[in-house]
Amino acid sequence: MSILFTQMFSSLFGSREARILVLGLDNAGKTTILYRLQMGEAVSTIPSRWPDQYQAILEMLFPKYSWVMVRDWFVRLADLNRSFHSPDIVKGEVPSSDLPDALDAAAVSEALELPKMKNCQWAIFKSCAVKGEGLFEGLEW
Ligand SMILES: Nc1nc2c(ncn2[C@@H]2O[C@H](COP(=O)(O)OP(=O)(O)OP(=O)(O)O)[C@@H](O)[C@H]2O)c(=O)[nH]1
Numbered sequence: 001m002s003i004l005f006t007q008m009f010s011s012l013f014g015s016r017e018a019r020i021l022v023l024g025l026d027n028a029g030k031t032t033i034l035y036r037l038q039m040g041e042a043v044s045t046i047p048s049r050w051p052d053q054y055q056a057i058l059e060m061l062f063p064k065y066s067w068v069m070v071r072d073w074f075v076r077l078a079d080l081n082r083s084f085h086s087p088d089i090v091k092g093e094v095p096s097s098d099l100p101d102a103l104d105a106a107a108v109s110e111a112l113e114l115p116k117m118k119n120c121q122w123a124i125f126k127s128c129a130v131k132g133e134g135l136f137e138g139l140e141w
């Protein structure tokens with residue numbers, strides 16, 4: 001782990017262990033965010049794909065669990081102990097927030113039906129992984 005990433009996380013969480021789920025539609029910018037946080041620069045990415053044979057192997061080895069690929073990591077579904085909105089709520093392409101036709105925060109929260117979620121806190125931060133803007137603010141929250 002890079003010094004930047006380590007310093008940022010120790011300033012945010014101290015010695016407390018934290019699990020962070022990076023969840024997003026295909027091509028949303030998840031890997032770019034992780035590289036930006038780890039290396040402090042924009043890195044060219046290739047699409048992450050879930051090879052079918054991995055799913056079959058995991059299901060064979062651990063038949064009691066359901067598995068999902070949250071792109072860059074394998075996650076046991078039982079570890080996702082909150083229910084998430086189905087990605088198909090957001091229909092079509094949602095442009096990155098730095099592009100001219102991007103939705104504003106209010107429109108994004110409506111599309112994700114966030115105001116209906118009464119049992120948890122949520123917030124939206126406009127961010128740009130390419131320029132590195134808004135990422136720290138979101139994590140700090
Ligand atoms: N304009 C803009 N483009 C971005 C931003 N973040 C990522 N991209 C671009 O979006 C494309 C997809 O980025 P990735 O980081 O590979 O997306 P991903 O969510 O990891 O994609 P999968 O792993 O395939 O689901 C790349 O061409 C990035 O350069 C951003 O904040 N603004």
Ligand SMILES: [Mg+2]
Nearest residue numbers: 030031048071
């Ligand atoms: Mg990726």
